[in-house]
Amino acid sequence: MTIEQRARRRARTGKTRAPVSTRLSATAVALLLALACSKPFPTHYPVSPPAVSFKALDASMAGSAPDVASRVTSQRIAGAREEPHNWLTYYGAYDGQRYSALDQINAGNVAGLRPAWSFQAGVIGVIAAPATYAFEAAPLVVDGVMFLSGYDGYVWALDAATGRMLWQYRHAVPLDVPLCCGNVNRGVAVGLGKVFYASPNAQLVALDAITGRVMWQKTFADVRAGESATVAPLLVKNLVIVGSSGAEYGVRGHLDAFDAGTGRHVWRRYTVPRPGEPGSETWPANSLAWATGGGTTWITGSYDPELDLLYWGTGNPGPDFDGAVRPGNNLYTNSVIAVDPDDGTIRWHYQWTPHDLWDYDGVNENILFDLDGRKLLAHFDKNGHLFVLDRTNGRLVRVTPFGRVTWADVTESTGAITVKLRPTPAGQRICPGPAGLKEWPHAAFSRATELLYVPVVEQCATFKVMRQEFSEGMAYWGGEASPIRTEQWGEVKAIDPRTGQQRWSWRFAHPIVASVLATAGDLVFAGTPTGEVVALHARTGAELWRYQTGSGIHSSPVTYRVNGKQYVAVPSGWGGWMKGFAPEMYGANRGNTLFVFALP
Amino acid sequence: MPGPPALAACAIVALALAGCDYVRLLRPSVLKQLNPDVVRLVNELPAVDDANEALVARLFAHGGLSWADRGRDGVYRDQVRIPRNQYIWKPAIVVMGAGGELEIDVANDDEVFHIALVPSNGGRQVLELPVRTRGKVRVRLDQPGLYWFGCPVANHAGRGMLGIVMVKGEVDPAARLDRPKMPRPEDR
Numbered sequence: 001m002t003i004e005q006r007a008r009r010r011a012r013t014g015k016t017r018a019p020v021s022t023r024l025s026a027t028a029v030a031l032l033l034a035l036a037c038s039k040p041f042p043t044h045y046p047v048s049p050p051a052v053s054f055k056a057l058d059a060s061m062a063g064s065a066p067d068v069a070s071r072v073t074s075q076r077i078a079g080a081r082e083e084p085h086n087w088l089t090y091y092g093a094y095d096g097q098r099y100s101a102l103d104q105i106n107a108g109n110v111a112g113l114r115p116a117w118s119f120q121a122g123v124i125g126v127i128a129a130p131a132t133y134a135f136e137a138a139p140l141v142v143d144g145v146m147f148l149s150g151y152d153g154y155v156w157a158l159d160a161a162t163g164r165m166l167w168q169y170r171h172a173v174p175l176d177v178p179l180c181c182g183n184v185n186r187g188v189a190v191g192l193g194k195v196f197y198a199s200p201n202a203q204l205v206a207l208d209a210i211t212g213r214v215m216w217q218k219t220f221a222d223v224r225a226g227e228s229a230t231v232a233p234l235l236v237k238n239l240v241i242v243g244s245s246g247a248e249y250g251v252r253g254h255l256d257a258f259d260a261g262t263g264r265h266v267w268r269r270y271t272v273p274r275p276g277e278p279g280s281e282t283w284p285a286n287s288l289a290w291a292t293g294g295g296t297t298w299i300t301g302s303y304d305p306e307l308d309l310l311y312w313g314t315g316n317p318g319p320d321f322d323g324a325v326r327p328g329n330n331l332y333t334n335s336v337i338a339v340d341p342d343d344g345t346i347r348w349h350y351q352w353t354p355h356d357l358w359d360y361d362g363v364n365e366n367i368l369f370d371l372d373g374r375k376l377l378a379h380f381d382k383n384g385h386l387f388v389l390d391r392t393n394g395r396l397v398r399v400t401p402f403g404r405v406t407w408a409d410v411t412e413s414t415g416a417i418t419v420k421l422r423p424t425p426a427g428q429r430i431c432p433g434p435a436g437l438k439e440w441p442h443a444a445f446s447r448a449t450e451l452l453y454v455p456v457v458e459q460c461a462t463f464k465v466m467r468q469e470f471s472e473g474m475a476y477w478g479g480e481a482s483p484i485r486t487e488q489w490g491e492v493k494a495i496d497p498r499t500g501q502q503r504w505s506w507r508f509a510h511p512i513v514a515s516v517l518a519t520a521g522d523l524v525f526a527g528t529p530t531g532e533v534v535a536l537h538a539r540t541g542a543e544l545w546r547y548q549t550g551s552g553i554h555s556s557p558v559t560y561r562v563n564g565k566q567y568v569a570v571p572s573g574w575g576g577w578m579k580g581f582a583p584e585m586y587g588a589n590r591g592n593t594l595f596v597f598a599l600p
Numbered sequence: 601m602p603g604p605p606a607l608a609a610c611a612i613v614a615l616a617l618a619g620c621d622y623v624r625l626l627r628p629s630v631l632k633q634l635n636p637d638v639v640r641l642v643n644e645l646p647a648v649d650d651a652n653e654a655l656v657a658r659l660f661a662h663g664g665l666s667w668a669d670r671g672r673d674g675v676y677r678d679q680v681r682i683p684r685n686q687y688i689w690k691p692a693i694v695v696m697g698a699g700g701e702l703e704i705d706v707a708n709d710d711e712v713f714h715i716a717l718v719p720s721n722g723g724r725q726v727l728e729l730p731v732r733t734r735g736k737v738r739v740r741l742d743q744p745g746l747y748w749f750g751c752p753v754a755n756h757a758g759r760g761m762l763g764i765v766m767v768k769g770e771v772d773p774a775a776r777l778d779r780p781k782m783p784r785p786e787d788r
Contacts, residue, residue, distance in 0.1 A: 041679050042707050048735030051727040054717070172719035174745020174767070201743050202775070214722060219775040223745060227777070252777050265774060274778070291779035472782040 055168050065157040065166040068143040069209030070193035074237045077191065078305040085561035087141045090187055090232045091442070092558065095368040096302035096311075098444035099518045100559045104566040105599060106521030110535045110545045113597045116567060117163035121150045121592035132179065135573025135592050138187040138232060138515070138556035146560075146569070147190050147209075148594065149232075151183045155197045157212060161562040163596065167212035171199040178226045178473055180248040181577035186300070186556070187232035189240060192260050196240045202229040204242055204258055216263035220244070220256045226473045227251050232300045236310065236341045239266060243297025243312065247361070250292030250318040250476035253333075255344060269344030271295035271314045271332045278346075279331035282354075289326040292470055294318035295333040299363040299440055304375075307392060309347060310339040311377060313363035319478025320359040320434075321423045321465045329354035334362035336379060338394060348394040352381040357422050358407055358463060359434040359481065365442045366391075371450065371497060378497055380443050380454045382436020385410055386500055400500030402438075402493060403456055404431040412500070423463035423479055433461030433488075434481035435511070435581035442515035442556060444524070449538050451503055452495045453524050457511035457581050459488040485584050492516060492526045494541060504541035506534075511582050515556035517568070525568060527553025529585045533570050533595070551591025552582075568597045651686065657759035663692030668702060675738070676702045680763070682710045682729070682751075687760040689749075698769040699742035707734040714756065718749040718765075744769045 055061060072088060080086070080093040084101035091098050105113060121135065133151050140147045146160040153171035158164065177200045189196040194215060195207040202221035205214055220242050221227035226249025234241045239257040247253060253271040258264065272293030273279040283290045294317040301312035317326055317333040334353040337346045352362045360383040367378040368391055377391035384405035388397040396415045407430050409418045421430045431437075435457050443454040465479040490512035494503040506526075514527030523544070524536045529552040535545040552574030559568045573591040624630075648654040649662055668676035676696045680689050696702055706716050708729040716727040720739030727737040741747055744767050751761035770776070 041681070041705070042709065042732075042734060045707055045732050045734040048706075048708070048727065048729045048733040051716075051725045051735065051737040053720075053722070054724040054726050057726060168723065170723045172721045172724075172739070172741055172747055174743065174747055175764075176746045201745060202771075203743065217721075217742075219743070219772040222771045222776045223743070224770060225777050225782070250782075252779055254777075270778065288780065288782075291777075291782065470783065471785040474785055 058165070060165065061168065062164060062166045064211050065145050065209060067193070067210050068145045069190050069195065072142055072191040074191065074235055077235065086143065087139070087558040087560050089140070089189065090138050090234065090300045091302060091365065094303040094305060096365050097367055097369060097447070098442055098515060098556070099446050101447075101520045102559055102561055102566050103519065103521035104561065105519070105523065105559070105568065107523060107537050107544060109599060110521070110523055112599055113535065113545055113547070113568070114600065115547070116596050116598040118596065119148075119158060119163045119165070119594040121154060121573070121594070132182045132575060133573070133590055133592070134182050134184050134554045134575030135571040135594075136182070136184040136186050136230070136555050136576065137571050139558050139569045139571065139594065140188060140190050141558065141560035141562075142190055144562045147188050147195050149185045149188050149197055150592065151185060153199055155188060155195060155207065155212070157195070157209070160560060160567070161565070169197070169207050169212040171197070171203065171205060173200050174223070177201045177223055177228050178246065178249055179228050180245065180475070181580070182230070182575060184230050184576055186230055189233040189235045191235040192238075194260065196233040196235065196260070198229040198231055198233055198242050200228050200230065202227055202244065204233065204240065204263070206240070206260070206263060218258055218263045218265065220258070221246070224473060225249070225251055229298070231298050234300050234303070235260060236303050239341060241301070241310070241341070243299070245296050245298040247294035247296040247315045247318055248320065248475055248477060249473065250294070250470050251296065252291060252293055253295035253297055253314060255297050255312060255339065257341070257344060267344040269339060269346065271297060271337065273331070282329040282331040284327050292318045292476065293326070293330065293333065297363065299365060302366050302368050303341070304368055304391060307375070308341065309391070310341050311336055311366040311368065311391065312339055313361075313366065313379075315361040315363045316356050316359050319468060319476045321357055321463060321481070322467060322478025323355055323357045325478070327355075330356065334360060336362065336366050336377070336389070336394075338391075350387070350389055350394045350396070352379070352385070352387060353383045354417065357465070358383070358430060360436055364438060364440060367443065367445050367452070369445050369497070376497070378445065378452055380438045382432065382438060383407065384432050384437035386452070386454075386495060387415075388497060388500070398500055402454060402495060402502070403458055403491070404460065405437070406431040406460070423465040423481075425465060427462040427464045429460055429484065430463050431460035432457070433459040433483045433580070434463075435459060435483070435577070439513050439581050441513050441554065444516045444518040445497070446518035446538055448520050448522065450497070451538070452497050453516045453518055453538075454493050454495060455512035455514060455516050455526060456491040456493055457513060458490060459511055459581065460484050483580065483583050490528070492524065492536060492541070494538070506536050506541045506543065510585060513581050514553040517557050517559060519559060525557055525570075527555070527557065527570060527572070529553070529574065529582050529588065531572065533557070533597075547595070547597070549591070549593065549595050551589050551593070552585060565598055570595045570597070655760070657687035660688055660692050660760045660762045663688040663690040663763070665693040665695065666691035667695045667697070670697060674700060676700060677705070678702070679705045679707070681707045682714055684710050687756055689761060689763040692763045693766060694763070695766045695768065696741065699744060699767050701738060701740050702765065703736055703738040705734065705736050708732060713753060714751045714761070715753050716749060717752045719747045741765060741767050743767065744771065
């Protein structure tokens with residue numbers, strides 16, 4: 001159009017166009033809008049292949065296991081000694097002895113033991129820094145199927161003869177779980193057609209033992225409060241029992257029991273009483289110290305089906321080193337509690353370390369054994385003493401030290417404790433260190449030799465106490481303990497339970513933090529922080545065999561038989577709370593491989 | 601004086617702007633969360649965040665945050681995009697108001713192949729995303745906490761394709777400790 005034509009049209013219609021400035025602003029605003037606000041989601045894109053589960057892309061995995069678990073009941077576990085070819089429960093049997101009657105592998109032929117197969121647990125994920133991982137499991141074996149758990153939410157069913165993976169379950173574990181010490185899991189329980197697993201964020205998960213699918217899932221502790229879980233659950237009668245973790249976060253410890261069939265929560269027993277409850281007189285009155293009292297229950301208990309009593313250990317009080325905020329003996333921390341499995345009632349208790357100032361968790365296993373017509377319980381405590389109790393009533397038979405102890409004198413016949421050394425603000429050298437003279441890895445009792453075998457952490461530390469203000473979910477130690485690296489070593493000791501005297505000792509350069517395994521083949525298997533698995537003669541301690549696995553052992557090896565062949569399974573994978581029990585090995589290579597040995 | 605059409609246009613623009621993300625930041629509830637550290641993060645991040653300045657790709661948090669919507673069926677849903685040449689997820693942080701099922705609709709706007717590997721109870725889920733495709737992945741995250749997801753192709757995760765699903769909320773009340781309300785860190 002010419003200028004004249006435009007002017008004639010304007011005069012005819014009366015319409016005017018917006019000035020140039022307005023049009024430019026509108027355009028600018030429209031452009032700004034287009035840039036500043038989100039682009040529309042591209043619903044026109046072609047659809048990608050459908051999402052699949054990660055393990056569906058593992059062609060080596062069978063996908064399901066034979067049905068071996070539906071025939072496992074608490075009653076069958078109570079008779080575990082009649083089927084030594086299986087390892088039906090965490091300690092091999094309810095008695096906690098970690099003893100196997102298998103003798104195909106024995107002192108005469110163990111020198112020929114070699115790997116039959118290995119299982120590698122896979123890549124370490126992002127949940128926590130590498131230092132905190134460790135392979136701490138006790139594999140279970142039921143009629144040729146191995147059930148194994150790992151860090152990071154893993155549970156596997158494997159063919160126990162070949163190592164082939166049958167199924168894998170992986171729980172989604174949140175990144176920020178308030179673990180105290182390690183991204184670890186000590187094992188599962190199997191029975192009634194299910195595999196029971198406790199995740200780090202305190203989910204008790206019941207899996208179908210054939211497919212690995214979830215049957216039910218229940219929360220049993222509160223991550224927001226600083227709780228977590230590492231324990232292997234225990235199947236007793238129709239209940240699955242789990243313990244909690246978090247005594248380093250000022251939690252209040254407890255045991256929980258769930259119906260194995262439905263997951264219904266049946267009972268909870270707190271290990272630290274409320275004001276007015278039995279034991280509350282051992283906590284300060286008019287104080288909230290009980291609410292941060294600790295006493296967690298992170299090691300699986302043992303069980304006497306005849307007496308119908310659970311023997312469960314409790315951990316340190318909170319805060320670990322600052323006892324001034326909680327005057328009193330602090331029941332039931334650092335104790336064995338004999339618990340009625342039907343309702344969680346505490347029938348009796350024995351407190352190993354009253355008013356703990358040294359982080360001497362009383363959680364270590366309680367080994368049930370009969371000797372000279374007496375029903376006894378043996379407990380190697382972190383505080384450096386072997387306690388032998390009458391397990392019917394908790395009366396002390398004898399208490400003896402099994403290594404260097406400077407924190408107290410303990411009278412052998414009465415158990416009376418005279419404390420000699422306490423943490424100070426400037427720091428005090430005390431033995432044992434915070435890992436204890438024995439850490440959680442388990443001792444064993446051999447029915448063949450009638451000896452106890454214990455993995456020993458010889459280590460002292462400088463203990464400092466410091467007042468700390470409590471905030472939920474934050475670590476609450478009340479001080480610190482620094483191991484003294486220059487004077488530590490490890491041992492496996494054979495101890496006569498009748499006297500507490502040492503029969504023999506096998507010494508190693510580093511603390512021993514793997515569970516020992518005793519067998520009728522006159523053997524004691526042990527593992528070292530530098531990766532060796534060793535077989536020692538049960539009667540003399542002579543080293544008969546060793547094998548280098550490539551990463552430190554911090555687990556519970558087991559033995560079993562399939563198709564007439566005996567195997568020894570050893571999870572190898574260093575990590576966990578190394579600063580506490582072997583700081584000189586803090587930088588050692590991590591690992592995540594299960595080695596299974598057999599004779600050629 | 602602008603005529604009615606221009607006024608209408610201004611009104612539409614104003615409404616659109618009000619719904620726009622930038623303007624929504626000017627609400628009091630958002631402004632009161634700003635503190636010097638956050639302001640510095642926002643101001644300085646672009647300078648250290650551009651590809652090939654301090655990083656070969658981009659800092660993962662630059663993908664931003666989004667709240668998943670809870671549908672009538674109880675499933676949380678959100679959309680995540682992979683922009684071109686940045687090796688990040690946008691948003692990088694997906695927030696679920698409580699534990700449950702999450703369905704993420706992922707679009708690959710990039711010119712290379714990616715995978716979304718997302719945690720889920722039972723096992724991680726793998727969603728393959730060829731160039732310029734879109735797919736849905738459904739996962740079960742039923743407990744509070746942070747969960748990471750990422751792209752496991754090459755080192756895409758290391759270069760920035762790390763993301764977080766944040767599940768808010770408390771645990772089952774039946775599992776909580778029987779004790780008085782205790783001080784939390786944010787109270788101090």
